Amino acid sequence: MEEKWKRKLTKVQYRVLAEKGTEIPFTSKFVKHSEKGKYICVACGNVLFDSETKFNSYCGWPSFWDAKKGAVKFHTDKSFFIKRTEVVCAKCGGHLGHVFNDGPKEHGGKRFCINGVALGFKKK
Template structure:
């Protein structure tokens, strides 16, 4: 009897703590369990998107990329930014002055001893980067400092 109770409690613990939020907004399957994310993503993508890591500046694929198209979440393909919103901030990461409406979520981030606003994918909660108030004054004044590894580029046809 004690073993059964222990197994039930263990199963409840794993189902509560081993799963992440799942949102159904498209036909692309979104993993919900840590191991599924590890299978779907590269180690670097997993570190950034699921563990809130940051790629080294000036190393990402898209920091100096300016073709026309759309940038989507590397984890779930949710459209996040258009190329029209991209600008060269020379910060070492891809920068955008605005996200596609409803595509991202904002959360206060007080880690690293400073106050920042974390930006995550609204569909899969993948960490994208942070948003700052030092973007182009002529547009929104915002700078979405985004990890290249957290996004994929879809060229305009």
């Protein structure tokens, strides 16, 4: 899988998906992206988020209040001395970002903070 990823992904994408890196905030074209459609895993094509659940959190990364059912998995991440919940693609295991509990309350209070380089987009 790692070798396949190395061929398919750019250096930055590989650093995020395989090595759990974080892209520089406000660098992703998806931060202010508001077209209707579906966001997919750039490594395997798994449909992860719907544009309907995207919101502007001003954190610098594409943010969603929910993921597609069964599309992502969660891991407890204890790096950097704070407990965070890591979000990975349920299909290929690629690192996507983290989920926090300070999202819009009217939608359940979750904020999926996702690296834009880990995403692809399919227009509706």
